[in-house]
Amino acid sequence: xxxxxxxxxxxxxxxxxxxxxxxxxxxxxxxxxxxxxxxxxxxxxxxxxxxxxxxxxxxxxxxxxxxxxxxxxxxxxxxxxxxxxxxxxxxxxxxxxxxxxxxxxxxxxxxxxxxxxxxxxxxxxxxxxxxxxxxxxxxxxxxxxxxxxxxxxxxxxxxxxxxxxxxxxxxxxxxxxxxxxxxxxxxxxxxxxxxxxxxxxxxxxxxxxxxxxxxxxxxxxxxxxxxxxxxxxxxxxxxxxxxxxxxxxxxxxxxxxxxxxxxxxxxxxxxxxxxxxxxxxxxxxxxxxxxxxxxxxxxxxxxxxxxxxxxxxxxxxxxxxxxxxxxxxxxxxxxxxxxxxxxxxxxxxxxxxxxxxxxxxxxxxxxxxxxxxxxxxxxxxxxxxxxxxxxxxxxxxxxxxxxxxxxxxxxxxxxxxxxxxxxxxxxxxxxxxxxxxxxxxxxxxxxxxxx
Amino acid sequence: xxxxxxxxxxxxxxxxxxxxxxxxxxxxxxxxxxxxxxxxxxxxxxxxxxxxxxxxxxxxxxxxxxxxxxxxxxxxxxxxxxxxxxxxxxxxxxxxxxxxxxxxxxxxxxxxxxxxxxxxxxxxxxxxxxxxxxxxxxxxxxxxxxxxxxxxxxxxxxxxxxxxxxxxxxxxxxxxxxxxxxxxxxxxxxxxxxxxxxxxxxxxxxxxxxxxxxxxxxxxxxxxxxxxxxxxxxxxxxxxxxxxxxxxxxxxxxxxxxxxxxxxxxxxxxxxxxxxxxxxxxxxxxxxxxxxxxxxxxxxxxxxxxxxxxxxxxxxxxxxxxxxxxxxxxxxxxxxxxxxxxxxxxxxxxxxxxxxxxxxxxxxxxxxxxxxxxxxxxxxxxxxxxxxxxxxxxxxxxxxxxxxxxxxxxxxxxxxxxxxxxxxxxxxxxxxxxxxxxxxxxxxxxxxxxx
Numbered sequence: 001x002x003x004x005x006x007x008x009x010x011x012x013x014x015x016x017x018x019x020x021x022x023x024x025x026x027x028x029x030x031x032x033x034x035x036x037x038x039x040x041x042x043x044x045x046x047x048x049x050x051x052x053x054x055x056x057x058x059x060x061x062x063x064x065x066x067x068x069x070x071x072x073x074x075x076x077x078x079x080x081x082x083x084x085x086x087x088x089x090x091x092x093x094x095x096x097x098x099x100x101x102x103x104x105x106x107x108x109x110x111x112x113x114x115x116x117x118x119x120x121x122x123x124x125x126x127x128x129x130x131x132x133x134x135x136x137x138x139x140x141x142x143x144x145x146x147x148x149x150x151x152x153x154x155x156x157x158x159x160x161x162x163x164x165x166x167x168x169x170x171x172x173x174x175x176x177x178x179x180x181x182x183x184x185x186x187x188x189x190x191x192x193x194x195x196x197x198x199x200x201x202x203x204x205x206x207x208x209x210x211x212x213x214x215x216x217x218x219x220x221x222x223x224x225x226x227x228x229x230x231x232x233x234x235x236x237x238x239x240x241x242x243x244x245x246x247x248x249x250x251x252x253x254x255x256x257x258x259x260x261x262x263x264x265x266x267x268x269x270x271x272x273x274x275x276x277x278x279x280x281x282x283x284x285x286x287x288x289x290x291x292x293x294x295x296x297x298x299x300x301x302x303x304x305x306x307x308x309x310x311x312x313x314x315x316x317x318x319x320x321x322x323x324x325x326x327x328x329x330x331x332x333x334x335x336x337x338x339x340x341x342x343x344x345x346x347x348x349x350x351x352x353x354x355x356x357x358x359x360x361x362x363x364x365x366x367x368x369x370x371x372x373x374x375x376x377x378x379x380x381x382x383x384x385x386x387x388x389x390x391x392x393x394x395x396x397x398x399x400x401x402x403x404x405x406x407x408x409x410x411x412x413x414x415x416x417x418x419x420x421x422x423x424x425x426x427x428x429x430x431x432x433x434x435x436x437x438x439x440x441x442x443x444x445x446x447x448x449x450x451x
Numbered sequence: 452x453x454x455x456x457x458x459x460x461x462x463x464x465x466x467x468x469x470x471x472x473x474x475x476x477x478x479x480x481x482x483x484x485x486x487x488x489x490x491x492x493x494x495x496x497x498x499x500x501x502x503x504x505x506x507x508x509x510x511x512x513x514x515x516x517x518x519x520x521x522x523x524x525x526x527x528x529x530x531x532x533x534x535x536x537x538x539x540x541x542x543x544x545x546x547x548x549x550x551x552x553x554x555x556x557x558x559x560x561x562x563x564x565x566x567x568x569x570x571x572x573x574x575x576x577x578x579x580x581x582x583x584x585x586x587x588x589x590x591x592x593x594x595x596x597x598x599x600x601x602x603x604x605x606x607x608x609x610x611x612x613x614x615x616x617x618x619x620x621x622x623x624x625x626x627x628x629x630x631x632x633x634x635x636x637x638x639x640x641x642x643x644x645x646x647x648x649x650x651x652x653x654x655x656x657x658x659x660x661x662x663x664x665x666x667x668x669x670x671x672x673x674x675x676x677x678x679x680x681x682x683x684x685x686x687x688x689x690x691x692x693x694x695x696x697x698x699x700x701x702x703x704x705x706x707x708x709x710x711x712x713x714x715x716x717x718x719x720x721x722x723x724x725x726x727x728x729x730x731x732x733x734x735x736x737x738x739x740x741x742x743x744x745x746x747x748x749x750x751x752x753x754x755x756x757x758x759x760x761x762x763x764x765x766x767x768x769x770x771x772x773x774x775x776x777x778x779x780x781x782x783x784x785x786x787x788x789x790x791x792x793x794x795x796x797x798x799x800x801x802x803x804x805x806x807x808x809x810x811x812x813x814x815x816x817x818x819x820x821x822x823x824x825x826x827x828x829x830x831x832x833x834x835x836x837x838x839x840x841x842x843x844x845x846x847x848x849x850x851x852x853x854x855x856x857x858x859x860x861x862x863x864x865x866x867x868x869x870x871x872x873x874x875x876x877x878x879x880x881x882x883x884x885x886x887x888x889x890x891x892x893x894x895x896x897x898x899x900x901x902x
Contacts, residue, residue, distance in 0.1 A: 061520075061522035064520065103468075319455055320455055355486060389596075399555065
């Protein structure tokens with residue numbers, strides 16, 4: 001038979017088991033924390049109708065993967081009219097519009113699924129990647145308190161992930177736009193252009209920033225005051241006080257007022273001062289968000305980029321329903337994040353097994369006993385593998401070490417004669433011979449000493 | 452703006468939150484039990500190269516969804532040469548062939564992912580559905596003990612799912628084929644035809660079965676003895692004794708010998724007698740499996756069909772590598788199973804929230820306190836939502852009842868004056884006013900009394 005060479009497909013990542021275990025642990029932690037805050041899971045199909053996906057516009061159709069049939073039925077089109085979703089926001093909008101009468105509002109949902117984008121692959125860019133989204137959708141209206149809940153959830157997740165200190169930057173789009181408007185920058189295109197220039201300010205330096213701002217039509221006085229405004233280093237309260245003093249227009253003032261309330265509630269939700277800050281230069285999804293916006297980064301590894309971002313939007317599903325559905329939410333791009341955390345050694349790749357215990361089978365005639373040890377440990381909730389191949393003991397121990405088991409159970413003639421087993425901690429080398437009734441206890445003790 | 456009507460896409464199921472919670476609970480239980488037996492997670496991309504997917508043949512190309520770009524770059528094909536996987540067996544084969552040098556054998560992996568098939572939709576048939584697969588792959592060889600482990604895992608999962616009594620039927624393809632061969636049924640097509648006829652025997656009755664068997668070339672003596680053979684009702688040990696007595700050829704005898712060893716180890720792994728049986732009429736995936744085969748069904752709801760099936764195969768990845776990779780595994784089709792269990796009321800759909808506790812906010816001026824209650828409960832690991840909208844108390848209680856919370860926390864002037872809260876059990880109506888330091892304890896007590 002001719003062999004077809006398997007090869008990786010560019011942009012479609014795939015992990016070995018040890019990495020997958022790290023990835024799944026993070027997924028589980030995120031899921032648990034979404035639920036800790038009372039978010040309910042939903043999952044939408046991987047595909048949507050093409051007209052649903054492209055309703056909003058602004059999507060690059062080169063990036064949308066449509067579905068065809070490899071072979072069509074006679075007289076049928078191979079084109080299905082379906083395409084893989086490129087985010088879970090459009091599917092959420094369609095879901096809420098479709099199931100509106102059956103949902104309970106405010107609708108608090110999380111959604112953890114792969115999404116697909118036909119981007120040109122490059123380092124850190126994927127064509128398939130997980131989005132971990134959490135949003136609260138209101139029916140007609142939704143309180144600002146929900147805006148404050150988002151940073152609290154991010155704080156819980158990243159603290160428990162133990163990936164070092166991080167800062168959740170908070171801004172309000174109304175402040176940013178109101179301020180730029182006051183300088184005569186009114187159209188969305190110009191606002192985006194201006195914020196991009198400000199964003200790059202620290203990298204490219206003062207002169208080039210000034211030149212760029214003048215190029216989009218700002219006179220040099222305004223360009224200078226804009227640079228000074230955004231470069232101020234103030235703490236959250238000082239920023240709020242300063243913004244209140246400025247009062248450059250109604251939109252701006254409304255934004256400041258909202259920001260102040262959000263910051264007050266972020267504190268009430270127990271987010272420590274050193275984990276968040278007000279940052280009027282933060283600009284995110286300007287075409288989409290309408291109020292509060294967030295972005296979290298690692299303090300010691302800013303190069304990893306945004307680890308979570310989101311914001312408030314006025315109307316989720318205007319393409320699919322006449323109902324007004326405002327909301328606020330955020331998203332963690334885990335497929336991009338985990339490999340970077342591993343690369344920077346912020347997360348460690350450990351064992352290639354989710355089970356910490358291996359029962360070796362030195363004597364094939366005693367397999368029934370080894371299997372019984374396995375049942376005993378599993379009944380105590382301890383994840384356990386029994387080595388089932390008729391291999392030499394040293395091969396089994398090599399397997400145990402390569403795969404990264406924490407504890408191995410060993411029993412030969414001597415142990416069976418005394419109804420005992422050897423419990424060996426592979427990480428410390430420590431081992432004890434105990435009677436079988438003590439096996440569970442000593443294994444648990446070894447496992448607890450590690451975690 | 453014109454509205455695009457969202458509508459469900461036939462064959463692509465989507466749950467409301469309460470159903471999704473039931474589905475996710477089952478997924479979690481399955482995942483935990485795979486890991487309890489030392490299976491490691493992997494996940495392959497949703498897509499494979501078309502030539503990889505079609506290498507084996509026997510796949511209906513109408514059922515394969517290929518990926519095109521909605522708009523192609525200039526001078527580029529819109530066809531990507533990629534297609535959505537239709538199972539996770541082909542991806543496993545490709546994965547093991549590709550990563551062979553980095554994997555540790557026996558390679559014990561589980562894989563829980565959606566798969567896609569462009570079938571004509573009909574009741575209970577889906578175009579996207581979850582497969583929960585677990586397999587052990589050997590490098591060159593793999594012990595029969597692994598065949599015995601599969602029923603033990605199925606037993607653990609279905610017992611813990613609490614979906615009623617079930618039977619795991621076990622057979623060995625060599626017995627089936629050896630027996631049919633002894634009657635002159637040698638080719639794979641005839642074997643499949645004959646087993647299909649035997650399968651339908653109980654439904655269509657004796658006369659039609661005889662006629663069908665004669666039609667495929669069996670003389671009536673042989674047809675009768677075949678029907679008698681398969682219709683015997685024996686327990687597992689009696690079947691094995693009977694099969695040993697028969698000894699109709701080498702293949703047959705080898706199958707009987709393997710079956711006996713598997714049954715012995717299934718018992719050693721603690722699977723109770725009433726949960727499994729030997730059934731020589733069981734025929735599953737004849738083109739794929741080469742030894743042990745399994746299928747589990749619910750005793751009181753046989754109409755639900757197979758809830759788990761699998762078997763042993765000689766060579767996993769012969770299309771992608773010259774290495775011999777035998778294995779054994781099984782699969783649970785959860786997307787099909789859960790809705791049927793719900794429909795038959797074997798599984799109950801409960802709350803639309805994963806959090807059992809709601810903190811109501813009677814007095815918007817005290818929001819800081821309510822948020823603090825939330826933090827206190829969450830710090831104790833209790834999944835909790837705080838009601839954040841400025842709505843009347845009765846609206847909040849309606850929300851709590853509709854969404855299915857188990858416990859609500861209530862605090863107004865009176866409670867704040869005495870540093871206490873009302874903890875109300877919505878399922879029993881029971882409520883107590885306790886000081887704030889006792890809140891966690893009483894909530895835990897209410898929650899424990901339910902589960």
